[in-house]
Amino acid sequence: MTAMPVGTASTLVIAPMLVVLVAAAGTLLLGRHPRARTAVSLAGGAGYAIAVAAIDWYIVLAPDAPGIATYQVGDLPAPFGITLVADGLSAFMLTMVATLGIASLVFSTRHLPDGERRSYYFPLFHFLALGVTGAFLTGDLFNLFVWFEVMLMASYVFVAYSGGPQHTRAAFWYVSLNLLASAVFLLGVGGIYATTGTLNMADLAQRLANPAAYGLEPVPVVGLLGLLLSVFAIKAGLVPFQFWIPTAYRAAPPQITALLAGATKKVGIYAIIRLSFTVFAGAEVAIDLPLPLVGVAITGDSPLPFIGAALFVMAAGSILLGGIGAVGRDSMEGVFAYSSIGQVGFIAIPVAIATTAAGPELRRFAIIAALVYALNHTLAKGLLFLAVGTVRSATGTSRFADLGGLAKRSPPLALAVFVGSLALVGIPPLSGFFGKFLVFDAAARAGSGPVLVLLLVGSLLTIAYATRLWNRSFWGARTDAVEAATVDPVQVAILVGLAVAIIAVGVGFEPVYEFAETAAEAALDTEGYVDAVDPQAASDLGGLNGGGH
């Protein structure tokens, strides 16, 4: 494979966003032609997958790949223009989302609500994907805010989409919370601009690493990063910001909930990883925060230990609350919504370990663990929420009281859900085994006994709710609803496809691990990130004014 010219690699960075944007506009224009609309939508999904695969190969994974590529929007040099950056971490997240997105998109063609609302489904779907993609690719803090909003606006409509009383109510809570979160995001962004004089992530990293040269006083960034962390924690659904998850996840159509759990949640995790490690890790701020009440002192020379301490508490709360909450739910999507809260705790624990890690080796390893676990959660939870959609369209219900004996009614469906549940529990050789194994290993290497106990308790709770769900809906006597069910073969085929993907990731784990390793290295490689974006010093402004561009 010959190396690509720099210009091509650079254009590739923006390709997935362009594809989704065209698909969104196309489906919007073709609103009244169902066939053409579906065709454009599927073509958009395929184009997106190709664009992401091209980024994966040509920018990150190929033997002679540059590892990172940037696209300066409008040819304005950083930090003045908006920079888009594709590196290993972005590529890993995009691949994860593309896999689930395709499954959800194809599923959507088989499971759509009736009436006028159909015309708006696919445009919204693509705008949601656009927001997620933009958030993964942007290299600018304010631009990240904008992509968050794009993603949220589409998700607001989806939560209200089904149009029942509970749905509008859930949507109202969801919108209110996120409007507030957006204001907090702006506070963080404004504060960081006032402190450092830039919002370009690479420029930010460069200035924070050498504050004296830029005449900065970096101390406020610790608190500002805390503000941003709370916004990202809302997106990720970490305790104590988890309360919107069950209602919103129940209200949205199941194939969209699969995306909310699999993609938008991961945007929160991605933003925490990107900002903490790539951008703020180099900031030299002496932290000395004695907490006499709990007998712990947070000390360090960067904002990370502070973030890490908060993340530990939030992750621990998520694992416990999510696990305990999931055991008592009375519907499939209720169990999975609470399970999502718990699982995101399992992703946040290794991130927290990485922020407080003593050495670079442990930090790298913990991020790999978080990424592999995130991948497993996206695949498994995506499959399970899509399965809720299948069960609902087949039987008209997803409440345990009305379900039972599904296993015999549709063995392939049962098998797919079985694989998905086992992946959540973490049984070898599925993807979930490696996810759990790496998270446990990271905790063991960090030498933290309480964290290991917490992970163990969380895993036991996972087994409890997965078993209960299985007993209540797939075993037992067939209910009338199950007896009368007609299971859609295409939907089941998609579920089986995802189940195969889960098994494939587990069996052929080596390349997945290597990809995650590349992603973790990219997340930690601040220098490479800054070099690639190449933010100019303010004194070069003359070139910009000279009209040379």
Added chain:
Amino acid sequence: MTGVVLAAAIGTLFALGTFLLLRRDLIRVVWGLAIISQAANVYLLAMGGIAPATAESVPILAGHGEHVPETADPLVQALVLTAIVIGFGMTAFALVLSYRVYEEHDTLDVTELGESE
């Protein structure tokens, strides 16, 4: 001086927004959210700093003679413009949504809404 006035205005707006946000009436909640997002916008504008403008920071001033007024940083103005548009759209959406909630639940009282299943 400008700084003190701005800080007081931002503080008042946030206080008012928070107060409204905690009301039982849904419309007041929307008002609260709208005010808080405006407060965030004013805050963002203030974060650029208010300084005597130079032709270097605001190029258009170069052709405007001797008198150069105090100006805010143009970059944050661009950011705020984006934030205002987003905030405007979302407030409209929240208002429509609260009307829909009223249609379906026959109440705008947050406590009653929380109880109705």
